[in-house]
Amino acid sequence: MKVSILTFDGFNELDSFIALGILNRMRGEGWQVNITAPSTQITSMNGVTIEAQQQLEYANEANIVLFGSGIYTRDITQNSDVMNRLSLNPETQLIGSQCSGTYMLAKLGLLRNVPACTDLTTKPWVIEAGVEVLNQPFYAKGNVATSGGCMASQYLATWALCKKASEKAAREAIHYVAPVGEKEETVERSLKAISAYI
């Protein structure tokens, strides 16, 4: 299973790394989870520079593509040199977004007649792009999912695991990352958030 976590300059660390950490629980089962970027290095909204694990085109061949979020999302969606490198297919790929990543999904035409989740800052842009925004952390229709609020990344990861592995795998992954003493309730909360969409 190839997983691409699209990550751009100005990225929100939580939005890329929570999903990466959770989905990598499947590493032993052959899942390859890669921070995917338009350049070899990218720097986060808080100044952390990381090396891309894959270049942008990797997303086009990945089984699961998750759009992270960041402070330059609007500028990046206007950069055709970057956006034209993406050629995604919701018929064959699982596609999800976190916070401002939802704006990218909208601009790529992946949310036609589909309501979506995003963060409070991005909400007006997504509405402006013609997409209904829901006051909930997670929504999916078919192979396309959106989530809002950094910590909702765990729901996006739970959904991807349920869709491409199993509910058991999702439960085990969330159990591992959940706070000690709150593991069962955290697993149930994550499953509940996505149960209507699998």
Add this chain to the structure above:
Amino acid sequence: MKVSILTFDGFNELDSFIALGILNRMRGEGWQVNITAPSTQITSMNGVTIEAQQQLEYANEANIVLFGSGIYTRDITQNSDVMNRLSLNPETQLIGSQCSGTYMLAKLGLLRNVPACTDLTTKPWVIEAGVEVLNQPFYAKGNVATSGGCMASQYLATWALCKKASEKAAREAIHYVAPVGEKEETVERSLKAISAYI
């Protein structure tokens, strides 16, 4: 406010970046939150290479020092070239740890007669180091806190904000990162986890 997030090769991405993302909500108030490492580059347990923002000695002058977690923690604590660079003072510094970071606190003598939280994998090592391990996500005594389970990082960050900024600042930071539609309950859960320790 100088914040050092100690991060070593083999680090768990969630354990360093959740705290980093939340505490950076105070960036506008002058907080400087830095990934602090023994070398200029470090690679995570899942193969993500990042650049250190500060070298290890930065922790000695920081107001808040948080130990991240990772898969090589035991080896690192046996490396005196690394550990001797740390000279922390719980009288003047706020010191916290996440998961296997708790083992480092134990080995540095910062948990004498103090019970602690850690993850389920690290638990036997911490017990072996002579520290009582609690079945809860967070515990603090004075200026030293420990937490267990990756997502408990939000509690560690909440505690640091309450101690060094205000409960209001902590509430605002958690509100920002919380899932849309679950913001109030997430804020209350975080405050509840640390309320006995501030």
